[in-house]
Amino acid sequence: MEEMDAAVTSEVDRGKAAVQQAVTMGSLETLISERNRYIGKAARLRTLQRQLGQLTPDERRRLGGIIQQGLAQLTQAFEQGEQTLERAALEARLLAETVDVTLPVTQHPMGARHPISVLIEQMCDVFIAMGWQVAEGPEAEAEWLNFDALNFSSDHPARFMSDTLFIDPASEHRIMRTHTSPVQMRTLLTNDLPVYVVAPGKVYRADEYDATHLPVFHQLEGLAVDKGLSLADLKGTLDHLAKSMFGAEIVTRLRPHFFPFTEPSAEIDLLCFVCHGQSAEDPSHPCRTCHSEGWIEWGGCGVVNPRVLQAAGVDSSQYSGFAFGMGIDRTVMFRNNASNLRDFVEGDIRFSRELQGVAR
Ligand code: PHE
Numbered sequence: 001m002e003e004m005d006a007a008v009t010s011e012v013d014r015g016k017a018a019v020q021q022a023v024t025m026g027s028l029e030t031l032i033s034e035r036n037r038y039i040g041k042a043a044r045l046r047t048l049q050r051q052l053g054q055l056t057p058d059e060r061r062r063l064g065g066i067i068q069q070g071l072a073q074l075t076q077a078f079e080q081g082e083q084t085l086e087r088a089a090l091e092a093r094l095l096a097e098t099v100d101v102t103l104p105v106t107q108h109p110m111g112a113r114h115p116i117s118v119l120i121e122q123m124c125d126v127f128i129a130m131g132w133q134v135a136e137g138p139e140a141e142a143e144w145l146n147f148d149a150l151n152f153s154s155d156h157p158a159r160f161m162s163d164t165l166f167i168d169p170a171s172e173h174r175i176m177r178t179h180t181s182p183v184q185m186r187t188l189l190t191n192d193l194p195v196y197v198v199a200p201g202k203v204y205r206a207d208e209y210d211a212t213h214l215p216v217f218h219q220l221e222g223l224a225v226d227k228g229l230s231l232a233d234l235k236g237t238l239d240h241l242a243k244s245m246f247g248a249e250i251v252t253r254l255r256p257h258f259f260p261f262t263e264p265s266a267e268i269d270l271l272c273f274v275c276h277g278q279s280a281e282d283p284s285h286p287c288r289t290c291h292s293e294g295w296i297e298w299g300g301c302g303v304v305n306p307r308v309l310q311a312a313g314v315d316s317s318q319y320s321g322f323a324f325g326m327g328i329d330r331t332v333m334f335r336n337n338a339s340n341l342r343d344f345v346e347g348d349i350r351f352s353r354e355l356q357g358v359a360r
Pocket of ligand 1 (some may be wrong): 032119178180181224259262300301302323324325326
């Protein structure tokens with residue numbers, strides 16, 4: 001009998017030691033397998049329990065009680081061990097996931113929108129406020145839409161390789177659009193009348209890249225076709241745009257010019273806001289902004305040539321319209337006093353930031 005008593009006691013002691021060890025190791029896995037070993041179905045104490053039947057009733061009761069107690073102690077020990085391990089695991093996780101808000105952070109400097117993008121939006125907003133729509137066209141354009149439909153003769157100098165970028169193969173007659181005016185024709189072909197649209201975008205010319213020339217620049221095209229539109233509507237619209245862009249003091253003038261797709265045609269000039277035209281009259285005070293011309297060329301415009309309306313299937317006896325196209329890069333230059341066009345394409349964020357600072 002004493003042998004069996006001792007066997008129970010030592011088994012209980014070993015079980016408790018196993019709990020201790022698993023806790024020290026910090027291993028829940030070990031704890032679970034030890035629990036199986038000491039109080040699971042095949043545990044030694046369970047085997048002893050099953051052998052109790054061979055004993056006298058008194059002995060059975062006595063030893064049975066001791067085994068029960070031992071099993072209860074071990075169950076408790078394993079439970080406590082499990083709790084300790086779970087708490088430790090949680091603490092470790094909380095510690096690992098702590099965010100130290102005092103640590104220095106990686107600084108991501110704020111970007112800045114390109115002045116051209118900002119200005120395109122501002123110019124379009126002036127027209128959206130008047131109920132106009134914004135249209136778009138592709139930069140790789142059909143030669144027909146860029147030239148023929150706009151009444152350019154087949155030998156017009158703008159069609160020469162030296163001015164226009166042609167796309168291979170030449171037999172497809174595709175070019176990089178040289179102005180945003182092909183959007184006029186696209187609009188007329190797809191929209192119902194009347195139309196009031198502006199179309200901002202990139203245009204391409206075979207120009208050298210320097211401080212005053214870019215082979216890629218931006219224009220804002222405008223087209224209005226309705227019943228009874230005249231040159232007066234054009235002038236009013238352009239004055240409104242000029243005042244919105246440069247302030248109420250700006251002075252504009254229309255100077256007669258020629259475009260195949262407008263008749264009459266004009267160029268719109270801005271009175272130089274540096275010398276206010278003085279430099280043209282007084283040679284002793286030259287002006288760098290307007291090259292002492294007194295005026296700055298802003299864009300082209302005119303009354304839509306009836307031939308263009310006819311090419312688009314519009315009844316030119318009922319409808320008339322006006323169109324204009326301004327340089328957007330030039331607008332930024334004059335408005336923000338940015339004299340070097342190279343700054344527009346070099347992508348230095350300081351340029352964008354600086355111009356944003358002075359934008360109206
Ligand atoms: N497309 C012309 C240019 O690029 C400008 C223009 C547009 C002129 C619309 C008249 C009407 O110079």
